[in-house]
Amino acid sequence: MLRPNGSALNRDYEKRPYWHATMPAIPSYRGRALPDTADVVVIGGGYTGINAARVLARGGAAVTLLEAEHLGFGGSTRNGGIVHPGYKWGPGELIERYGEDTGRALFRETMDAYGLITRLIADEGIDCEFRECGYLDVAWARSHADHLRSSVETFRRFGIEVEFVPKERLHEEIGTTFYHGGLVFPPSGLLHPGKYFAGLAAAADRAGADLHDGVRARTIRRQADGRLVVETDRGAILTKEVVVGTNGYTDGVVPSLRRRVIPIGSYIIATEPLPEELARSLSPKGRAFFDTKNFLYYWHVSEDRRMIFGGRASFLPTSVDRTAAILHKGMLEVHPQLASYRVEYAWGGNVAFTFDRMPHVGRKDGITYAMGCCGTGVALMTALGTKVGEWLGGGPAPALASLSFPLVPAPYEGRPWFLPFAGEWFRLQDRLARRG
Numbered sequence: 001m002l003r004p005n006g007s008a009l010n011r012d013y014e015k016r017p018y019w020h021a022t023m024p025a026i027p028s029y030r031g032r033a034l035p036d037t038a039d040v041v042v043i044g045g046g047y048t049g050i051n052a053a054r055v056l057a058r059g060g061a062a063v064t065l066l067e068a069e070h071l072g073f074g075g076s077t078r079n080g081g082i083v084h085p086g087y088k089w090g091p092g093e094l095i096e097r098y099g100e101d102t103g104r105a106l107f108r109e110t111m112d113a114y115g116l117i118t119r120l121i122a123d124e125g126i127d128c129e130f131r132e133c134g135y136l137d138v139a140w141a142r143s144h145a146d147h148l149r150s151s152v153e154t155f156r157r158f159g160i161e162v163e164f165v166p167k168e169r170l171h172e173e174i175g176t177t178f179y180h181g182g183l184v185f186p187p188s189g190l191l192h193p194g195k196y197f198a199g200l201a202a203a204a205d206r207a208g209a210d211l212h213d214g215v216r217a218r219t220i221r222r223q224a225d226g227r228l229v230v231e232t233d234r235g236a237i238l239t240k241e242v243v244v245g246t247n248g249y250t251d252g253v254v255p256s257l258r259r260r261v262i263p264i265g266s267y268i269i270a271t272e273p274l275p276e277e278l279a280r281s282l283s284p285k286g287r288a289f290f291d292t293k294n295f296l297y298y299w300h301v302s303e304d305r306r307m308i309f310g311g312r313a314s315f316l317p318t319s320v321d322r323t324a325a326i327l328h329k330g331m332l333e334v335h336p337q338l339a340s341y342r343v344e345y346a347w348g349g350n351v352a353f354t355f356d357r358m359p360h361v362g363r364k365d366g367i368t369y370a371m372g373c374c375g376t377g378v379a380l381m382t383a384l385g386t387k388v389g390e391w392l393g394g395g396p397a398p399a400l401a402s403l404s405f406p407l408v409p410a411p412y413e414g415r416p417w418f419l420p421f422a423g424e425w426f427r428l429q430d431r432l433a434r435r436g
């Protein structure tokens with residue numbers, strides 16, 4: 001519906017993920033009796049935990065999954081739905097940082113993660129609007145466009161056929177003149193995160209995983225016989241192994257993990273459905289979009305033609321109303337043609353950053369963890385949860401397990417007091433890059 005007052009943000013949007021409004025109900029696993037013992041206790045019911053539980057249960061282990069809120073409460077049903085390989089560092093940078101063999105293995109792992117999720121969706125018959133549409137990384141600054149252009153050769157050396165699109169041809173890919181060029185990355189796609197997660201939860205249930213909503217793990221202690229006791233607010237479970245998949249919601253259940261993970265908010269708005277012609281002009285090829293700034297935006301047009309527009313928005317303690325206003329302004333800078341369309345949903349969730357901006361997986365004394373996706377977790381955390389399950393079942397360790405997990409080099413117990421300062425620094429860098 002066209003709005004008479006132009007570009008002002010309407011205030012009557014729903015403060016919940018659009019995905020929650022349009023996903024099938026996940027059965028409630030609240031109030032079920034907890035077992036006294038398990039082979040494996042999984043903490044966290046997102047992509048990481050549910051996939052670890054699915055694989056372990058299918059392999060015959062007695063697996064109990066504990067989710068403090070409700071299954072899928074975290075990033076796994078709040079995200080932008082962009083399914084893509086990659087880390088903060090490209091293949092060339094991975095080799096510079098970790099050496100030839102490890103760098104290549106890490107890059108292969110993220111590319112394999114994309115292959116794994118496409119197979120998993122097909123094998124489990126998950127109806128989640130998955131489409132392999134490729135993404136376009138758009139250059140916020142001229143220097144970023146040069147960097148994108150020069151990355152083409154590197155990706156080709158690693159067998160990925162990317163394409164640089166200069167500014168004058170960008171209209172073939174996206175309905176804006178705001179950017180300086182772009183890079184098309186074909187092996188990537190889009191899905192409905194809520195429908196995808198519901199399909200995964202059903203698959204874990206079918207495999208025999210014992211799922212629990214509303215149970216927070218409080219502490220883990222080791223007994224004299226080497227087994228672990230997971231204390232929860234509903235009683236204790238004795239187990240041989242624990243998997244921790246709590247990403248941006250990591251609390252003090254394993255204090256050494258909380259000192260390594262920095263939760264950062266990411267926020268999204270969704271407009272009302274757009275007219276067909278407008279939707280096509282915004283995204284002629286139906287791709288997902290990212291821009292190259294630190295305070296990045298990510299966006300796409302959904303299957304039902306809504307603009308789904310997300311970004312970091314703020315590193316200060318904030319609210320959905322404030323971030324919706326910031327994102328709405330940003331969306332209109334990029335796509336002024338959306339000025340008269342209403343926002344119908346606004347929401348946020350936590351991603352997990354790490355000091356080296358890499359995800360981390362590890363296993364020590366019966367506790368295995370996978371976390372720190374740095375905002376890129378739909379494919380990767382699906383794959384790492386799956387691989388952790390296989391690892392505990394006797395399979396190989398993920399390549400990421402060879403990295404050491406750095407501490408945040410500051411007095412830090414999970415409350416990221418330094419983020420506003422880091423945020424200002426990143427914002428300044430973005431401004432300077434654009435001017436330059």
Ligand SMILES: Cc1cc2nc3c(=O)[nH]c(=O)nc-3n(C[C@H](O)[C@H](O)[C@H](O)COP(=O)(O)OP(=O)(O)OC[C@H]3O[C@@H](n4cnc5c(N)ncnc54)[C@H](O)[C@@H]3O)c2cc1C
Nearest residue numbers: 044046047048068074075076079080082217247349377378
């Ligand atoms: C707004 C937003 C947009 C994003 N967009 C994208 C995108 O487009 N593409 C992409 O690849 N990635 C994206 N991500 C990142 C992606 O969603 C995450 O990487 C992924 O969902 C992480 O999955 P997870 O299972 O590791 O953690 P989560 O899904 O966050 O689950 C962790 C769970 O652990 C539970 N928990 C914590 N402590 C305990 C405890 N002590 N006991 C029991 N349970 C506990 C929490 O309640 C939570 O449900 C986005 C994230 C957000 C927030």
